[in-house]
Amino acid sequence: MASAVITAPATREDGLIQELGYEDHFHEHHHGDKYQSNFISHYIFSQDHKMIAKQFLITGMMWAIIGGLMSLVFRMQLGFPEESLAWLKPFLGKWISVNSDGVGSLTQDFYYALVTMHGTILVFFVLTAGLSGTFSNLLIPLMIGARDMASPLLNMMSYWFFFLSGMVMFASLFLSTGPFAGGWVAYPPLSALPQAMDGSGAGMTLWTISLVLFVFSVLLGGINYITTVLNLRTKGMSMWRLPLPIWAFFVTAILGLLSFPVLTSAFFLMMLDRGIGTSFYLSDIYIGGQALDHVGGSPILYQHLFWFLGHPEVYIIILPAMGIVSEVLSVNARKPIFGYKAMVFSILAIGFLSFIVWAHHMFMSGVNPFISNFFVIFTLIIAVPSAVKVFNWIATLYGGNVRFNPASLFGIGFVSMFISGGLTGIWLGNSTLDIQLHDTYFVVAHFHIVMGVAAFFGMYAGVYHWFPKMYGRFMNETLGKFHFWGTLIGAYCVFWPMHYIGMAGVPRRYYRFDTFQSFSHFDSLNKFITIAAVITFGFQLLFVINFFYSIWKGRKLTTPNPYNANTLEWTTPVEVGHGNWPGKLPAVQRWAYDYGKDGREFISQVEPIGPDESPEH
Amino acid sequence: METVVKQQVDIATRRNKIHPKKLALWVGLVSLTMMFTALTSAYIVRRAAGNWLEFSIPSIFYINTLVIVGSSLTLHAAFAAFKREAGGAYKAWLSITFLLGFAFVIMQYLGWEQLAAEGVPLTINPSGDFIYAISGLHAAHVLAGIAVLGVALAMAFIRPLRVTPARKLRLELTMTYWHFVDVLWIYLIVFLSLQR
Ligand code: HEM
Ligand SMILES: [Cu+2]
Numbered sequence: 001m002a003s004a005v006i007t008a009p010a011t012r013e014d015g016l017i018q019e020l021g022y023e024d025h026f027h028e029h030h031h032g033d034k035y036q037s038n039f040i041s042h043y044i045f046s047q048d049h050k051m052i053a054k055q056f057l058i059t060g061m062m063w064a065i066i067g068g069l070m071s072l073v074f075r076m077q078l079g080f081p082e083e084s085l086a087w088l089k090p091f092l093g094k095w096i097s098v099n100s101d102g103v104g105s106l107t108q109d110f111y112y113a114l115v116t117m118h119g120t121i122l123v124f125f126v127l128t129a130g131l132s133g134t135f136s137n138l139l140i141p142l143m144i145g146a147r148d149m150a151s152p153l154l155n156m157m158s159y160w161f162f163f164l165s166g167m168v169m170f171a172s173l174f175l176s177t178g179p180f181a182g183g184w185v186a187y188p189p190l191s192a193l194p195q196a197m198d199g200s201g202a203g204m205t206l207w208t209i210s211l212v213l214f215v216f217s218v219l220l221g222g223i224n225y226i227t228t229v230l231n232l233r234t235k236g237m238s239m240w241r242l243p244l245p246i247w248a249f250f251v252t253a254i255l256g257l258l259s260f261p262v263l264t265s266a267f268f269l270m271m272l273d274r275g276i277g278t279s280f281y282l283s284d285i286y287i288g289g290q291a292l293d294h295v296g297g298s299p300i301l302y303q304h305l306f307w308f309l310g311h312p313e314v315y316i317i318i319l320p321a322m323g324i325v326s327e328v329l330s331v332n333a334r335k336p337i338f339g340y341k342a343m344v345f346s347i348l349a350i351g352f353l354s355f356i357v358w359a360h361h362m363f364m365s366g367v368n369p370f371i372s373n374f375f376v377i378f379t380l381i382i383a384v385p386s387a388v389k390v391f392n393w394i395a396t397l398y399g400g401n402v403r404f405n406p407a408s409l410f411g412i413g414f415v416s417m418f419i420s421g422g423l424t425g426i427w428l429g430n431s432t433l434d435i436q437l438h439d440t441y442f443v444v445a446h447f448h449i450v451m452g453v454a455a456f457f458g459m460y461a462g463v464y465h466w467f468p469k470m471y472g473r474f475m476n477e478t479l480g481k482f483h484f485w486g487t488l489i490g491a492y493c494v495f496w497p498m499h500y501i502g503m504a505g506v507p508r509r510y511y512r513f514d515t516f517q518s519f520s521h522f523d524s525l526n527k528f529i530t531i532a533a534v535i536t537f538g539f540q541l542l543f544v545i546n547f548f549y550s551i552w553k554g555r556k557l558t559t560p561n562p563y564n565a566n567t568l569e570w571t572t573p574v575e576v577g578h579g580n581w582p583g584k585l586p587a588v589q590r591w592a593y594d595y596g597k598d599g600r601e602f603i604s605q606v607e608p609i610g611p612d613e614s615p616e617h
Numbered sequence: 618m619e620t621v622v623k624q625q626v627d628i629a630t631r632r633n634k635i636h637p638k639k640l641a642l643w644v645g646l647v648s649l650t651m652m653f654t655a656l657t658s659a660y661i662v663r664r665a666a667g668n669w670l671e672f673s674i675p676s677i678f679y680i681n682t683l684v685i686v687g688s689s690l691t692l693h694a695a696f697a698a699f700k701r702e703a704g705g706a707y708k709a710w711l712s713i714t715f716l717l718g719f720a721f722v723i724m725q726y727l728g729w730e731q732l733a734a735e736g737v738p739l740t741i742n743p744s745g746d747f748i749y750a751i752s753g754l755h756a757a758h759v760l761a762g763i764a765v766l767g768v769a770l771a772m773a774f775i776r777p778l779r780v781t782p783a784r785k786l787r788l789e790l791t792m793t794y795w796h797f798v799d800v801l802w803i804y805l806i807v808f809l810s811l812q813r
Contacts, residue, residue, distance in 0.1 A: 150637040219645070222648075231640055262651055262655040265659070293740070295742075296743050301663055304662060
């Protein structure tokens with residue numbers, strides 16, 4: 001690759017890197033060509049972090065489409081129980097039952113299976129792997145000034161475990177007994193007793209295998225992210241100079257590493273219960289009047305283990321989105337991020353607190369009310385660092401010369417969603433209020449807004465922003481803005497009404513409401529939600545079209561730093577080769593957020609502090 | 618091509634004190650620790666709930682503790698011999714470690730049989746089930762360690778002994794893992810004896 005060494009610096013940043021950069025002799029070995037040469041090693045079993053990021057992203061998108069379509073199917077059944085779904089029979093076969101009047105409806109078992117699959121797929125495959133997997137891989141090496149991840153091989157394996165995990169889950173959709181149907185949290189006894197319901201047999205077995213493979217993927221990825229951030233930062237890149245996304249990915253990886261093994265333990269005991277008849281989670285169960293052998297187990301034990309993962313998991317989903325949004329907002333407001341250190345400490349505080357609040361999911365499961373008090377307090381304390389972050393995002397935008405492009409719009413939308421959903425979290429965090437709200441549509445509204453939609457917004461902000469770095473082209477802005485407004489309005493239309501339904505006590509996970517007197521007056525609201533969901537999904541197709549169209553036909557990126565941003569990924573060439581920088585590694589001279597300092601619009605991280613530069617940020 | 622990149626990564630990180638692979642292993646061990654922390658916490662929670670069968674830990678488990686601690690010491694001796702480039706001693710100590718590892722797993726199995734014979738077979742009460750589950754999962758991790766030791770052993774007999782940075786690193790990684798399963802067992806046996 002000697003030819004790639006630049007002789008005349010193309011940009012100011014290139015010049016600075018040549019002058020002050022760090023020579024690691026990377027390009028004296030001719031491995032670059034070998035990396036790119038053949039189709040299989042370039043596109044499929046790639047070990048290059050940028051390609052692996054794209055693999056995570058596109059796989060995540062496929063899963064998002066599948067998971068999203070599932071939700072439309074069960075929403076249509078829920079909103080329009082009297083309309084016929086017989087037209088879905090060609091796709092769903094026996095899962096659609098047609099009655100004597102010719103009205104086809106989703107079978108009840110499959111309704112539950114779809115709800116379960118939707119939750120599992122979105123939480124794990126889309127918002128964990130698709131979000132953290134994509135952006136940790138893409139941005140960690142580029143933003144800290146590394147050639148690649150600490151172990152490219154483990155990194156590749158992380159993707160392939162994820163892929164395999166997805167394939168196993170996909171296969172479970174085709175079982176004659178259907179996939180697992182006991183909810184994404186897989187509480188026993190539905191999960192621990194193979195005979196409990198149709199999906200509890202082979203469906204649950206495949207579900208467990210799939211998730212164990214997924215845990216492997218998360219752990220391999222996480223080990224790599226942590227090691228890379230700690231060990232491969234370029235010269236001058238101290239922890240306090242890390243861009244906020246990197247802090248977020250780093251803490252996310254730590255959370256994953258500490259919490260996912262606990263899920264494995266929970267599954268391990270579950271498999272013993274299912275396979276060899278131990279009684280960790282099962283006790284005093286009667287089937288058809290016959291008592292089962294299982295005695296002495298406790299289903300609550302599983303809930304503890306599950307939520308010890310489950311609560312950190314929701315932050316594993318949201319932290320990367322927070323990091324991405326911080327960066328996107330600062331760049332597009334042309335202002336330093338407000339309260340950088342406060343942002344970092346909030347990330348750390350949220351990470352820490354997320355491990356001691358898990359039982360707020362179990363207030364109504366029969367845990368001791370005095371123990372609940374402890375969890376109420378810590379749950380409410382989480383609102384403090386969350387509020388700090390919200391305040392800082394708004395302060396960053398305030399008075400900024402904001403560029404309203406799809407990325408920054410989604411960033412702003414993220415803040416809006418996070419506020420709406422965070423506030424309802426505070427309601428739910430009170431164990432007394434939770435008596436009314438638990439397991440109702442209020443909870444569904446809470447977590448879809450604060451986690452589902454907000455994390456999607458963070459992901460969209462990231463994709464629109466870094467698309468040029470991934471594919472060397474821009475996505476279409478007009479289409480992107482349509483996508484934003486459609487999604488923002490659509491998502492509020494879908495999830496806002498659910499708060500009211502939930503406050504009235506309508507339980508989640510019910511197959512139909514029209515047969516209950518007390519719920520049937522929500523009929524029209526329910527229909528409205530379903531229609532809004534279909535339309536909102538349609539707007540996501542705009543994104544998918546824009547994405548694939550732009551890969552091949554988008555406006556070309558011509559300069560390395562299109563946004564006039566400070567971070568290191570914009571000092572790489574337009575076409576980033578293996579090793580990321582053609583010559584030396586950049587040496588970092590300052591933090592990432594010098595926007596508008598001393599009257600200069602932006603100052604790249606590779607530029608040394610000038611002699612008469614003002615000392616404060 | 619993996620190795621070339623690896624060398625480059627090594628060069629780029631020379632200024633760091635800890636090798637990335639060692640750091641990665643440590644990070645991985647933290648996550649394995651969490652797995653066992655979860656199981657022992659579950660044990661405490663379940664025990665506090667009552668309906669708990671009281672029995673004593675099979676004596677073989679205690680003897681076995683000596684076996685696995687011994688294997689850690691012999692592995693250390695092997696490492697010392699490796700650094701001295703004393704081929705014979707290296708092979709001998711490594712083989713002994715390997716055999717002790719095997720002995721540990723077999724004796725764990727005998728321990729389970731003893732437990733069952735004492736009237737605590739699997740699936741009678743979660744109290745016993747936990748012992749099987751926890752020691753079983755631990756044994757699985759020992760087996761993984763034995764597999765790695767097996768590779769090291771095969772290499773010791775195939776290749777002439779030369780201290781290269783790569784081989785030293787591999788041996789150090791192996792050693793870290795093996796000490797980990799050792800210390801883990803000490804934690805588990807102390808935990809199980811105290812939490813009767
Ligand atoms: C101010 C911060 C927050 C508080 C106080 C809070 C509190 C709660 C509480 C108490 C519940 C249990 C409700 C019940 O089941 O009765 C809950 C559910 C949930 N929360 Fe939050 N939350 C907060 C933020 C978040 C964030 C940031 C996320 C994700 C990014 C999130 C995701 C979820 C999920 C997924 C569930 C429901 C899980 C399920 O049952 O399926 N929450 N939240
Ligand atoms: Cu929670």
